[in-house]
Amino acid sequence: MIAPVYSASPGRYESMDYRRCGRSGIQLPLLSLGLWHNFGSRKPFEDVKSMACYAFDHGICHFDLANNYGPEYGTAEENFGRLMETVFKPYRDELFISSKAGYDMWPGPYGNWGSRKYLMASLDQSLKRMKLDYVDIFYSHRHDPVTPIEETMQALVDIVRQGKALYVGISRYPKEKAEIAYKYLYDHDVPCLLYQDRYNIMDRNPQDQGLIDLAKEEGAGFISFSPLQQGLLTGRYLDGVPSDSRMARNTSLKPDTLTPDLLDALRKLNGIAQRRGQSLAQLSLSWLLTDPRVTSVIIGASSVAQIEDNLKSLTNMSFSEEELAVIDDLFVGKPYSVR
C-alpha cells in the first residue's frame, strides 16, 4: 500500500505567535521542537514523523538539531533527512532548521570542540544526513577553552559566506567569551542571531549571569533549551519514575536528581498549575514565555500528546505577582535547583 502523502494543515500559523529574533529579520515560533532525545534510531520513524508533522501543523516551524542528537549520534539528523525526503520537501522555505557542533562526534582530535577543521567537516556531514543544501542557523555548541575564539568565530563567518548556513549562533558560552564572540561576528558582518542556553524555573543561570540581557543588548535573540528541565518540570515524575521516561534511561537525567525536597517543591508547583487550570508542563513553559526577552523555547517530547499539552501553554501566559513570588520561593537558591 502506498503511504498517504503528507499535506500540512492549512491553519498551521493561526494559533502560534512569533517573536522577532533580536534585531534580525527572523521571527521564531514561541515553541520550537528539539530533536536531542526521541528522534533518533531508537525511536520508530513513524513516531518521529507523527511528532514532527504535528508540530509543524501547529505552527512550530523551527526544528533544533545538532550533529550528536539521536541516540545514536547523527541519527536524529538522518531521520530529519528522511522527513525532508518524505514530508517536508515542499515546505523547505517555511522551515527554520538548526545544527550545531561542539561536543564529541567522532574519534581523534578533529571530532570535538571548536576548531575550524571540526566545525567545517561536521556541518558538511550534517547537511548530508539532513539532505539539505544549507541550514538556517549553525551554532558553535559550546565554548572551547583551548581553540582561539577568533578561529571558531571565523569558521562561523566562512560557513555563512560559503552559503552552508544563513545565520550563526552560540550556545552555552560564558559571558566574557560571548561578548568577544558577538563583537567578532558583528565586525565581520555576520551578526550572531541567537544565544542558546538552558533556562527554566529550576535553572536561572542565564538570567543570573546577565546572558539574557547581553543577548538583547547585542541584538541577538535568546532561545531557551530544556525548558522543562528534561521532564522534571512536568507531571512525569510526581508519582514515581515511569519505565518509558528519560529518567528511567539514566543518561542525561539521573534518578538521584529527584530528591524528596525537589519532589515536594514540584508537587507544590503542580498545585499552582492546577489552580491556574494548567498542567505542570504548561505552567513551566508559560513562565518562560512571560519574559519578552525570550524569543522561543525549545521543547523536547516523546509523544504527540506531550506536544499537544505543551502548545496549550500559549493560552495562559500571565502570572500574578503573588504566583511569581511563590514560584521563586520554591526554586531560587535551593539545593535542588540547577547551577
Ligand SMILES: NC(=O)c1ccc[n+]([C@@H]2O[C@H](COP(=O)([O-])OP(=O)(O)OC[C@H]3O[C@@H](n4cnc5c(N)ncnc54)[C@H](OP(=O)(O)O)[C@@H]3O)[C@@H](O)[C@H]2O)c1
Ligand atoms: N545547546 C545545548 O547545549 C542543548 C542542550 C540540551 C538540549 N538542547 C535543545 O533543547 C531541546 C529540548 O531539550 P529537552 O529535551 O531537555 O527539553 P525539555 O522540554 O526540558 O524536556 C523534554 C522531556 O520532557 C518530557 N515532556 C515534555 N513535554 C511533556 C509533557 N507535556 N508532559 C510530560 N512530560 C513532558 C519528555 O520526557 P520523556 O522523554 O521522559 O517523555 C520530554 O522528552 C533539545 O531537543 C535540543 O534541541 C540544546
